[in-house]
Amino acid sequence: xxxxxxxxxxxxxxxxxAVFTGCSTPSKPxxxxxxxxxxxxxxxxxxxxxxxxxxKSLLDCHQSGFKRQRPxxxxxxxxxxxxxxxxxxxxANDAAHGHIPGAVYINTExxxxxxxxxxxxxxxxxHRALGRAGITRGTxxxxxxxxxxxxxxxxxxxxxxxxxxxxxxxxxxxQWRTAGYPVERTFQVPQPASFSAPRSNGWNATTDDVLxxxxxxxxxxxxxxxxxxFMGKVSGYNYLDAKGRIPxxxxxxxxxxxxxxxxxxxxxxxxPAEILSMWQRQGLVPxxxxxxxxxxxxxxxxxxxxxxxxxxxxxxxxFQNIRNYSDGWSGWSTNYVPDPAAQGGTPGWRQExxxxxxxxxxx
Numbered sequence: 634x635x636x637x638x639x640x641x642x643x644x645x646x647x648x649x650x651a652v653f654t655g656c657s658t659p660s661k662p663x664x665x666x667x668x669x670x671x672x673x674x675x676x677x678x679x680x681x682x683x684x685x686x687x688x689k690s691l692l693d694c695h696q697s698g699f700k701r702q703r704p705x706x707x708x709x710x711x712x713x714x715x716x717x718x719x720x721x722x723x724x725a726n727d728a729a730h731g732h733i734p735g736a737v738y739i740n741t742e743x744x745x746x747x748x749x750x751x752x753x754x755x756x757x758x759x760h761r762a763l764g765r766a767g768i769t770r771g772t773x774x775x776x777x778x779x780x781x782x783x784x785x786x787x788x789x790x791x792x793x794x795x796x797x798x799x800x801x802x803x804x805x806x807x808q809w810r811t812a813g814y815p816v817e818r819t820f821q822v823p824q825p826a827s828f829s830a831p832r833s834n835g836w837n838a839t840t841d842d843v844l845x846x847x848x849x850x851x852x853x854x855x856x857x858x859x860x861x862x863f864m865g866k867v868s869g870y871n872y873l874d875a876k877g878r879i880p881x882x883x884x885x886x887x888x889x890x891x892x893x894x895x896x897x898x899x900x901x902x903x904x905p906a907e908i909l910s911m912w913q914r915q916g917l918v919p920x921x922x923x924x925x926x927x928x929x930x931x932x933x934x935x936x937x938x939x940x941x942x943x944x945x946x947x948x949x950x951x952f953q954n955i956r957n958y959s960d961g962w963s964g965w966s967t968n969y970v971p972d973p974a975a976q977g978g979t980p981g982w983r984q985e986x987x988x989x990x991x992x993x994x995x996x
Contacts, residue, residue, distance in 0.1 A: 795830025
């Protein structure tokens with residue numbers, strides 16, 4: 634990842650972060666001047682959330698042949714602006730929406746194994762998909778999408794796959810258009826690249842990992858689904874019959890864009906310190922003076938999208954003992970077995986319980 638710029642202002646950033654994690658600080662919080670390039674300037678990994686101003690300066694810098702000033706913390710010669718969405722590019726390439734100039738489209742189905750499981754592909758498949766998108770391990774990638782949960786999901790997958798420098802665009806296309814920046818009506822056709830990198834396995838919790846530790850006093854399972862899903866009233870997905878939650882899980886708020894709990898109505902992310910304060914009220918308690926929760930936190934939702942938003946927030950704030958249970962409630966509850974006679978929500982696939990323990994209601 635590109636190195637953060639060390640400045641006196643950023644020294645204040647660390648001190649402001651201490652206010653929110655319980656460190657010993659002056660009684661009066663220090664006000665931090667907002668940085669138009671970095672919407673989460675108070676967070677230790679602040680450089681990973683960039684504004685539309687930052688992206689515009691990135692495009693201008695490259696277009697000028699590096700004669701114009703580089704955007705702060707960008708130390709690279711190669712970048713890809715990546716629009717993340719579900720479905721083929723032709724369906725996403727609508728004239729009304731528009732795209733950031735030069736953007737490459739990636740279909741999340743290239744990164745997940747499709748109907749009805751939608752689980753993370755193998756390392757080899759991920760690397761081939763990223764290579765087709767023109768991405769190498771050393772490429773700076775800026776991710777955005779119509780849905781923040783799609784962009785966060787792809788950000789997380791890119792990092793797991795081994796891309797060093799991945800940025801998330803705050804507010805996505807909505808903020809780009811609000812700023813009055815130019816748009817294009819078609820996607821860039823990328824020049825394929827060869828991708829090779831070690832996979833960051835420490836960021837992903839498997840079903841076996843969760844099964845071994847879900848009732849451990851050293852782990853908090855943070856459920857990012859709606860209250861109705863958490864209580865077992867609905868599954869939350871038309872392709873999933875099973876309802877309920879993993880025993881002992883904490884409800885930490887629906888991570889979907891539509892809930893406006895993690896995402897503001899403008900499409901921007903809420904301030905990370907606001908989210909940390911909410912998590913503390915819900916039981917996710919950090920160590921004083923450290924960038925660790927008192928227990929390892931494993932975020933999960935139905936299938937890794939909403940939980941990627943939470944993981945991103947926690948990582949942005951500098952927490953280290955965090956993982957994303959990518960397979961989520963679907964992986965915990967259900968095995969999908971090919972069956973031509975099967976009907977219901979997953980024609981051609983029979984849904985069978987995994988046998989993992991489940992909690993429903995207020996038990």
